[in-house]
Amino acid sequence: MISKDNAEHYVWGDECDGWYLVNRQDMLVIHEKMPPGTAEKRHFHSVSRQFFFVLKGVLSMELEGEIHHIEAQQGLEIPPGAKHQAKNDTASSVEFIVISHPTPRGDRSDLP
Template identity: 50%
Template sequence: MKISKQNAEHYIWGNVCDGWHLVKSAEFSVIHERMPAHTSEVRHYHQHARQFFFVLSGTATLEVGGIKSIIHQHEGVEVPPLTPHQMLNQSNDEIEFLVISQPSSKNDRVVVD
């Protein structure tokens, strides 16, 4: 079965950001996310999940282990388990990106102050 934002399970996070589950299993997860301008995720890490963030549109900022990187359209960054990270949209435009996790990051997140 084909999957897209139009038919995927949708959720809202951070009150204004969107996520669509393109693949949702305990072993593997692919989420298409949208962040409006000037929004951010809370800083956190995953105990088991390795993640890959891939920007589909716009310019994202990903802080990994205290270092901020600008990620342009069609670029990505891998984040190993136990590594604090935070996705930010510091631009004036919305961004869309994929978050690929193995295993799934569900119930695996630890918020960092």
């Protein structure tokens, strides 16, 4: 059994948290938490397909210039090559699951 209570933890960006729930080359599943006012860098993956599923709060996802507000119990798929950026524009933390197939390690290109 795995949960964020016993999974390997890491910190990314500006005080954001991640927990590896599945950490394999063919698939990566991460539980992430973004405090209010945080954002990741805009980027894309050439091969990896991702699915973001919100557990708590509202995640703002810019996908190819369009903003999507993903609420709890909603998800959004990011196809390979799509430019995107996750943001928390709210006053509360947002928690979500990111499923990547295959792993995005070595497959991320940051954008200006």
